[in-house]
Amino acid sequence: MASDTVLIQARGLVKRFGDFTAVDGIDVDVRAGEAFGFLGPNGAGKSSTMRMIGCVSPPTGGELQIMGMDPRRDGPAIRARLGVCPQSDNLDPELTVQENLTTYARYFGIPRRVARERAAELLNFVQLAERAGSRVEPLSGGMKRRVTIARALVNEPDIVLLDEPTTGLDPQARHLVWERLFRLKQQGVTLVLTTHYMDEAEQLCDRLVVMDGGRIVAEGAPRTLIERYSTREVVELRFAADNQEDFAGKLVGLGERIEVLPDRVLLYVGDGDAAVSAVHARALTPASVLVRRSSLEDVFLHLTGRTLVD
């Protein structure tokens, strides 16, 4: 359960690389016990933000406080209380699964016996107990990701940072990782994650920010954002033609908003079935019709004019 205690506070946070501004003055509050998401397309500045929070990349400007400490001054003390799951797995391929955890535990000064016990518990938690003695190298991508998550928990962190925890995994592996993250959240661990999977963000995150071009373009609970920036339902229409734009013109007046994508037209409405009847009443014959609930993808499209999935 989220409390009012703010664990991460950023004000006007900036990250520049030379002349290029990757993070352009963002304000963020992450509260204890919540799952907080940074959402956005590639290059939005999510990883750069995470790396500043993880105290591996110093802010260029603005204020950042983590558990009341300043990353510029208190990096080691902050890192001791963080668990980090970076975008690409950086496990030691030469070591076994268990050794990856126990070796990592040594950086935190955790006694050997405690480290072994904890490694066993955590491998159980990520459902890899039977692979404890295997070398990391032959494991599947999903298994490696779960080992990385287990390793991030070895120091019993107050905050776990996960940069794209499910990117590159097949749907089943993704589901397994996501399900474990739900468990962690239920245990009261504060999760901060980046993703461009809108469905996952919608289910897991208590609150999130949508980033684009280094800025925050919206902030709130997933449902609130959807209610604020979209309609209840969306009708997706595909027309058998190269140019969907021609058809979009014929839909004017049928919805609150129309978005034209290269391969389909989205009609934003309160009642999808009624809108489909109205489309047919105009003697339009789309090749396919899909009625669905609005999602964060629609919020993103509305705010940025672009889809999130490349």
Ligand SMILES: Nc1ncnc2c1ncn2[C@@H]1O[C@H](COP(=O)(O)OP(=O)(O)OP(=O)(O)O)[C@@H](O)[C@H]1O
């Ligand atoms: N070390 C660096 N030097 C120069 N430019 C960088 C560096 N790191 C990131 N950038 C640039 O900053 C921008 C934001 O990158 P960042 O990795 O934070 O985005 P992101 O939202 O995490 O996207 P992705 O999902 O691709 O990681 C990008 O244009 C990237 O090329």
